Amino acid sequence: MNKSYAEQFYYLMKLGRVFELRAKEEYMKGNIGGFLHLAIGEEAVHVGSVLGFGKGDVFVHYREHVYALAKGIEPKYIMAELFGKITGVSKGKGGSMHLYDPKFNFYGGNAIVGAYIPHAVGTAFARKYMGDTTGVLVAFGDGATNSGNFFESINTASKWEVPVLFLCENNYYAIGTRIDRVSPFVDLYKKAKDYMPAKQVDGMNIFEVFDAVKKAKEYIESEGKPYFIEALTYRYEPHSITDTGDYRSPRELKIAKEKDPIENLKAIALREGLLTEDYIKFVDDKVKQIVEDAVEFAISSPEPPLEELYKDVFCEVCIDVVS
Amino acid sequence: MEYKITMPQLTDTMETGKIVRWLKKEGDFVEENEPILEVETDKAVMEVPSFRSGVLKEILVEEGEEVPVGTQIAIVQTEIEKKEETTPKETKEEKEEITISIPQESQEEGQKLPEGTASPSAKRLARELGIDIKIYQEKGLLPIPAHEKDIKELFYKNFFDKDALELIKRYSLSLEEIVKHLKKEKITKKDVLEFIQENNIPQILPISDIQLKVIENLKKSTSIPVFHIYEQIKTGNLPKVEDITLTVWIIKILGDTMQNHYRTRVKLEENIYKIYPNSNICIAVAIEEELFMPVIKKVNKKTLREIALELKILKEKAQSKRLSLDDITGSTFSISNLGMFDILSFDAIIPPQRVGIVAIGTQKRGKTKVTFSFDHRVINGREAALFVDEFKKRFTDTDYLNNLKEEPLNKDLSQS
Amino acid sequence: MLYREALNKALDEMMSRDSSVVLLGEDIGFYGGNYKVTEGLYARYGEKRVIDTPIAENTIVGTAIGMAIGGLRPVAEIMTVNFSLIAFDQIVNQLAKIRYMSGGKITLPMVIRMPQGVAKQLAAQHSQSLERLFASIPGLRVLVASDATTAYYGLKFAISTDDPVIFLEHLLLYPEKMEIEEEKHFSPYRARIKKEGEGITIISYLKMLHDTLKAVPTIEKELDTTCEVIDLCSINPLDVETISKSVKKTKRLVVITEEPKTGSYANEILNKVLEEVFYELDAPPLKIGAEDVPTPYNRTLELASIPTPEKIAKQIIIWGRKHGI
C-alpha cells in the first residue's frame, strides 16, 4: 500500500464526512429539503470502492454524496444541488438522491431501490459491445438484495458475461428493518456465489475494501465477467435525515462507532507511516474550507429560473422525419 | 463568536417543533455534533446536535414550547474565530389566508369567435325564449360568447316594459314561461295581467308578524261564548262640533255608559274577574291590509277633543308602525266602525281579553245601526240589555250631549 | 386525532374482529411503518399477522394475492405509490383479472394501501399521483381517503368487501389533525359534498381537496358566487350521479387533480359527467392539474409544477371572468 493512496483515502473520507455533517446542518436550517441520506460510517466502502475501481461507470443508490465526491465531482456543485440551485450537478431538479454527471462516469443517484442494477448490466453490455472492456460498478444496500431487480440482474449479467462489479453495502438495515427479519441468511455474498465469484470484506477498513475492489476490477475486465463483493459496514445516522423509531440499541451504535472507518484508517496509516499528523491536520483544515466554500457557493447561487421547469423533459421539441 | 441554534427541520414535512428537553444547561460546554436538545416533530422525538463546539450561552425557548422551524432557540458561544455565520433564512409563517394577484383583464384576445357562439345552457335558454343569439350578437346586444346570464339580461331589457317586470316580480312568475306563452316582441303590464287572469295565478303575500298575531288572537276569540244585541241609535241630532267625528262621540258616550255597568270594565282571568275603574276602549283601525287595536284610556275622564286628538295620534302611530305595547293593551271594550263604508250593520268579533265590542254601521236618515257582542261568561243578557239601553238613551239626552260639547280643552295630553 | 391514526384505528378494529385479516409490507411491523400507520399493531397482533416483507413489491402484491386465494384477507402496504409500479404485473394482470377469468369462481378480498402525491422536495421518483393508472384497469376498486372520516370508514369497507381495493392516501395528510365524524350510514362509492354552493362545482380529493377549500373564500369573494366543493372519495366506480346533480345546479364544473394534466383522471370525470350534463353547461369545464413534467426537487419549481391554493384560486377566477361569472 503506498502513501499517496492513504493520503487520498483520508482526504476523500474526511471530505465526505465533513461535507455530510455540514449538509445535515444546512438541512436543519431549512436550506436543504426532501430526503437526505447520509453515509457517515460508510465512507470506507464508498471511497475505497471508487478508488479501487478506478476508471469506469458507477451506478449507485440515493445515499451517494461520498461516491460522487470520490468520483471527482466538485463539492460545490453537489452542495448547490442539495440547495436546489441552478448551479447544482442536476440543475436543482434532482436533489440529494439524484446526482448525475456522465463527465465523471457517474450515473446517479437513484431513489428506487434496486431499479438501477439492471442499468449497470446493460451499460456493461453496451461498453463491451462497442469494444470497451472497462467494467461497471453498481452499489446497493442489503435491502436491495431482496428485490427482483437484484436477482434478475445477477442471473442476466452472469449469463451475458458482462464486466459488472456488484457491490453490496451490508449495513444490516433497510430503513428500520434489520436484514435478518427479511432474509434467511445475513451473509449476502451467498446470494450471488453460484453465479459469479463472490466475497465478503470488512467495510470499515478502507484498505481491505480498496484491495478487494481493485482485484475484482482486474478480474471483471480480464475475464469479461461479473463479480460480487459484500462490504460489511454501518450507518451512524438515521436512514434519511431522521428516523421515526428506535430500532437500534445505543450499545449497538456505540460498538459500531468504535470501528469508525476514518479513525481506523488514521490508526493504521499512522502506525505504518503512511500518513503524518501534519498531513491530517492539513487535510482537516482544508476540507473544512472546501465545504465552507461549497456552502457559500450554494447560498450565493441563483435559483433555477421558472422556465427550467419545462426544460429537459425532452431533447427536442418536435422533428419531422424526412426520407 | 455566537452560533445561533434554530428550531431544526428534522423531517421532510415538519413545519413546527416542540422542545421536549434541553440536554444541556446554560453555561454547559457542548462538543461539536453533541446532542443538545430533544425535539418532537410530526413523526417522533429526536435528538438535535449543536454543529459547533462552545458554551451554551443562552436558551431562548423553554421546554414544552412549540415554535416554527427556523426560530432561534439558543445561542452557543464558540471560541473559534471564523467568518460570520450565515443567518438562517426567515421561515415564512404559514398564512391561513391566501393572497393572489390576478392580471386585470387578461387581454390575450385569441382569434375572434364567430357570432352565434354561446354556452350550451345559454343556447338552450335562448331557444326556449325564442331569442336568436346570432342576430343580437350582430347588433352588439349580446357578448360573444354569450352565457346564460347575458340571455337573461337581454330578456329583461328587451322583452318587458318596466311595469310588466314589476308585476312579474310581485307574482313571482317565470319569465321564460310568460315568453313561451305570450310569444310577443314586447311584453307590457297588460299582457302580464291577462296572463295572470287566464291562468288564475294567485298573488302571494307574506303575512307580517303583527298580522299573524292578530290572526292568532282572532282564532282565540272564536272560542268565546258570545251573544248579540242589535239596536239602532239616533246619531243625526248630535251637536255639531268642529273636528269631532261620530266615532269620537260614540267612544265618549260608550265610555260614560260603561261607568254605570261595571261588568263592561272587567277582565276575565282564570278564576277571577278584574274590575277596572276606568273606561278603556280599543278602536279597530285598519291600515292598508293590517288591523290594529289601539286603546284610548280613561275615556270617562276625557273630553271629546282630547279623545279626538288621542285617536289621531294613535292612528298616525299605527300608520308608521310605531304603536307601543302600552298603546294596544289594557282595554275591556272595543269599537269597530265601518260606517264610512256604507255598511248598514254588521257583526264584530270580540278581541281576546275583552268583554264586548260594538260594531257601528253607516248613518242612514239620522240613525245608525249598532251591533253589540258580549262575552257571556262575564255579562248576562239582562245586564247587557240595561247597558245597551242606557247607551242608546244618552244619544237623545240633550243636556248631557250639550254638556259634553261645552267642556273646555283639558290640560296636557302628554300621556298619549 | 391524526389522519394516520384514523387509518390505524380502522386496521386495528378490522384485525381484532377478523383473524383472517393480515398486514404485510416493508417496515410495517417492528419499525411501526415508515409513516407510522401501522404503529402498535405488531406489538398487539404479532409477526404472524403484521408481516415485515423484503423490499420486493412485486412479491408483496403477488403473495397477498396468494393469501387471498388461500382464504385470508390481506392488507398490503406499498410504502409509496411510486413503488407499486414494480408490482404492476401483479396488480394489472393478476389482481384485476383473476376473478373475471375464473368466471367469478375466485374472489380476491384484499387491499393495497399506499400514499401518493407530491410531498416536499422528494424529487421526481418519489412525487407522483397515479390514480389514473389504477382507475383505468377494469377489475380494481379505487378509493381515495381525503380525511379521517373517509380514511377510517373507507378502509374498513375496503377490508370487508370481497373486491380488490386500491386504497390511496396522501403523504402530506398523515400528520394532519382531523377527527372522524360519526357516520351511521357510510356509502364508500359515493362522492361527498364538503361545501354547498350555487355557482361552481369543484371536484377534487386527497391533498387537492384541502387546497381547494383554502382557495374557495377568495374565489367566492372575487367572483361574487358560491362554490360547491365535492370530495370524490371513489375513483372507481365514479359517482357520476352526485356530480351531475351538482353541475345541473351550478352549470359550471372544475376538476382538480395533482396528476399532470395530460391523461389525468380529471379527463375521465369530465368525460363521464359531460355526457350527462353537456347542454346544461354555461362555461367550458376547467381542468386544473400539475404541469406535464416530472416533479422537480427545487421547492420553487416544485410548487410551480403542482396546483396550490393560490394557483387554484387564480385559475378559477380568470376562467370565471372569461366565461361570464
Ligand SMILES: Cc1ncc(C[n+]2csc(CCOP(=O)(O)OP(=O)(O)O)c2C)c(N)n1
Ligand atoms: C422499490 C422501492 N421500495 C421501497 C423503497 C423505500 N426505501 C427507500 S430506501 C429503503 C431501504 C433500502 O435499504 P438498503 O437497500 O439496505 O439500503 P440502505 O438505505 O441501508 O443504504 C427503502 C425500503 C424504495 N425507495 N424503492
Ligand SMILES: [Mg+2]
Ligand atoms: Mg442497508
